[in-house]
Amino acid sequence: xxxxxxxxxxxxxxxxxxxxxxxxxxxxxxxxxxxxxxxxxxxxxxxxxxxxxxxxxxxxxxxxxxxxxxxxxxxxxxxxxxxxxxxxxxxxxxxxxxxxxxxxxxxxxxxxxxxxxxxxxxxxxxxxxxxxxxxxxxxxxxxxxxxxxxxxxxxxxxxxxxxxxxxxxxxxxxxxxxxxxxxxxxxxxxxxxxxxxxxxxxxxxxxxxxxxxxxxxx
Amino acid sequence: xxxxxxxxxxxxxxxxxxxxxxxxxxxxxxxxxxxxxxxxxxxxxxxxxxxxxxxxxxxxxxxxxxxxxxxxxxxxxxxxxxxxxxxxxxxxxxxxxxxxxxxxxxxxxxxxxxxxxxxxxxxxxxxxxxxxxxxxxxxxxxxxxxxxxxxxxxxxxxxxxxxxxxxxxxxxxxxxxxxxxxxxxxxxxxxxxxxxxxxxxxx
Numbered sequence: 001x002x003x004x005x006x007x008x009x010x011x012x013x014x015x016x017x018x019x020x021x022x023x024x025x026x027x028x029x030x031x032x033x034x035x036x037x038x039x040x041x042x043x044x045x046x047x048x049x050x051x052x053x054x055x056x057x058x059x060x061x062x063x064x065x066x067x068x069x070x071x072x073x074x075x076x077x078x079x080x081x082x083x084x085x086x087x088x089x090x091x092x093x094x095x096x097x098x099x100x101x102x103x104x105x106x107x108x109x110x111x112x113x114x115x116x117x118x119x120x121x122x123x124x125x126x127x128x129x130x131x132x133x134x135x136x137x138x139x140x141x142x143x144x145x146x147x148x149x150x151x152x153x154x155x156x157x158x159x160x161x162x163x164x165x166x167x168x169x170x171x172x173x174x175x176x177x178x179x180x181x182x183x184x185x186x187x188x189x190x191x192x193x194x195x196x197x198x199x200x201x202x203x204x205x206x207x208x209x210x211x212x213x214x215x216x217x218x
Numbered sequence: 219x220x221x222x223x224x225x226x227x228x229x230x231x232x233x234x235x236x237x238x239x240x241x242x243x244x245x246x247x248x249x250x251x252x253x254x255x256x257x258x259x260x261x262x263x264x265x266x267x268x269x270x271x272x273x274x275x276x277x278x279x280x281x282x283x284x285x286x287x288x289x290x291x292x293x294x295x296x297x298x299x300x301x302x303x304x305x306x307x308x309x310x311x312x313x314x315x316x317x318x319x320x321x322x323x324x325x326x327x328x329x330x331x332x333x334x335x336x337x338x339x340x341x342x343x344x345x346x347x348x349x350x351x352x353x354x355x356x357x358x359x360x361x362x363x364x365x366x367x368x369x370x371x372x373x374x375x376x377x378x379x380x381x382x383x384x385x386x387x388x389x390x391x392x393x394x395x396x397x398x399x400x401x402x403x404x405x406x407x408x409x410x411x412x413x414x415x416x417x418x419x420x421x
Contacts, residue, residue, distance in 0.1 A: 012234035012235060012249075012250055012251050013234070014232075014233045015228040015233045015234075016233055018235065020226065020228060021228075022228035022230065024230070025358050026354070027228075027230070027414075028414070029235075045351055046351060046355075047355065084383075103382060105378065108375060108379065111371075115371075142252070143252050146231050146232055146253070147252075149231070150231070150254065153362075158368055158371075160368045161368055163319060163372075164303070164368060164369050164371075164375075165372050165376045165379065167303040167372075168298050168372065168373060169379065171296075171298040172296050172297070172298050172376070172380060173384075175294055178292065179383065179384075187312070188312065190315075191314065191315035194318075198362065206231040207232055210251070210252070211233075
């Protein structure tokens, strides 16, 4: 078992090549059964044991495409309608950013821009790069690509920010005489973008980044 | 399965096999291949975790019973709570994002606090909580979808946004929500493996 002391050597042994499998839920490391075998479950938490998430790249791509498609109406359609004394006005996400910028709140404009525009765009690009390099079996910058995956995982839910802002504004601005705010259809698509891209990130198995290459033919 | 397999760690991000090391205070174990944090030292006992969970439960109660913010226009006033914001949109097509909000900002944080309390309260007396396995799996699965911190930031943005039109007063709810976010973050820094070995370590 000394060969497994991965923390002391530069290229650590990988679980797949030494017949080990770690539970995805609780992390328990177990010996893998010889291949044609019925489904096995984790001894500790009964999660189905899998070496890799099945069809991970396909699932990620499917959810990613769904996210990109939803991103179009999410940005084109208005997300909120605000009526005031001088009549009503619908605003899109980018429109909201611009109006904050013009009103002098550049910090809030930057925050909403980051959460609603930059974060989804980064997720699309990053997951696209990850899928493409995994598909090609590239061994380029593995460590950095794994870090990129962690970034996608980390920024994932911050895009919900705009949904929260719209919901709270709508909950508060309900003075019939002076002003009301209502959510508009764009927010549904926007929420869809957040959910689909989060599922896309969760479907991606980062171990695929490390699978291709010299050591094992997976 | 040899007992040896128990001391091994497999990095969930790159499949590298590591041997467990004992961490001292402030130490963090990271994967040698991809840099993912594999383990973090924490010195919280079951009692302390239970206290934090109870704090979280109280803060959750306060954050949801007091308004996050109140606005006043010409003698009239409206207020918003976490639950109220989601509920208000719960009609027509807006029900979809409202359901996501309700789940991620209210139901899942509540579920997590309840599950932690249940598991820890039994562990406190050296017992395995009924339904331990399923509850911990639920806790683990629901974690990525719990978004209290996003709600906090969203509420702050909404305050700034509205304050350009009307007079907005931050309520007790927002302070409770901010504190809750901190407590939940501390609790979520306890790695999953700790919960699974809870009884072995403290029995």
